[in-house]
Amino acid sequence: MNIMLSIHDVMPRHLTAVSQLIEKTRALGWPPATLLVVPHADWSAEQIDQLKSWSAQGHPLAGHGWTHHVEQFGGWWHRLHSALISRDVAEHLALDANGILALMRRCHGWFADQGLPAPTLYVPPAWALGNLPTRRLTEQPFEAVETLRGILTIKTGRRDYRALLGYEADNALRALALRTSNAANRRWAASQGLRIGLHPPDADLLLAADLWNDLTRFSPRLPKAD
Template sequence: MVSVHDVMPETLPRVERLLALLEAERVYPVTLLVIPGGAWDRTALARLRQWQQRGHELAGHGWHHRVGRYGGWYHRLHARLISRDVAEHLALDAEGIGALISRCHAWFGDQGLDAPELYVPPAWAMGRIARSALAELPFERYEYLSGVLSAESGLFAPVPMLGYEADTAARARAVRLWNRINRSRARARGWLRIGIHPQDLELRLAESLRQDLRGYRHHSRYAALTERRPDHDEGDGAGVTENVR
């Protein structure tokens, strides 16, 4: 499963470049993580509709994808080590997170786009909301760093993730190690997620990204994970889900 993060008006040229690369590598379908709270004009919205019409899936990805304030020491530590200033859920309580997620979902319909099924919190930081509470919210699936939750059934699919967002030497070393571990885990599980950010082709792991795109030839939508049941294990990762309630 391949996703492109941080789709917003100012990143659309880079997203176009990424989609051209993915199409050249025959990577399809792609899930595009859309940030609604930007300055979306008619031209930018038309591009989203075109991508959706081409079969790519749109998903919700926060609202502004940045924080106006920090929500305590954990949020500050998370920002310093992992997320910088994008983990907006961590500044909110459960009610605020639920309101942000609902607002995000409603935006797509307001713009004449198909309703998304997947929500991915910025930096995969869901914050202080229980997984069981997500069943009351409009998205069908929620992605965490460790996997994907089906909100209605409570089934959680733990799936390895590869990333490439490394703009410093230290981050490049850490992400290379992370990816090496998760490639090994993916061989055992049969499933893998590749998360791409708009600037990744300009950063230190660009060639690693290209190699990984060439290395995996069977692509899937996120829905395939949580549609399968643990008692239907076919030996190819179908038994990856577990009930977390």
């Protein structure tokens, strides 16, 4: 099965939890996860060195927004999206197309400014790309963009439709919604391929048991039960 494992929200305050997820996924037989890095934070030189170390160990680095926080909502749809799905992290939804493109360019440039490898993948916070026509994605430097629908390669226009599992459930309603979505996506995974998106607090939230069960079940390097 074609599987992509990613760890979201890589920023200074989450590095300890990210490190723990890296250790546990490697222990379960996973290859290095893609790390989704949020640039606009108070990164110290030591923390940048940690990103460089993870990159050297084989973890691809990807862009993940700029602030990962919304200062002002962009209308009723953004407020509804925040209440049901994204809370206050879907920063793209507060911007127009030009603002989104500027954010993506700024995100990409940050990696070079820190002496980090240039990322090829961009994942908007909460997978919400916002009001940006697909045809305008050629105006930004990332080679591919991941949304809820899958991973779009900009040059070819090809979209890789993979099922998606997530576990960021901090209340009963989100837990129910994610359990329902995850159940459907597990069934589709065999034919579509699979994405597993981890967030730093997931191991302490309501779907922690599901998380570890899935990481064991889908591990590419653990023997499967008969």
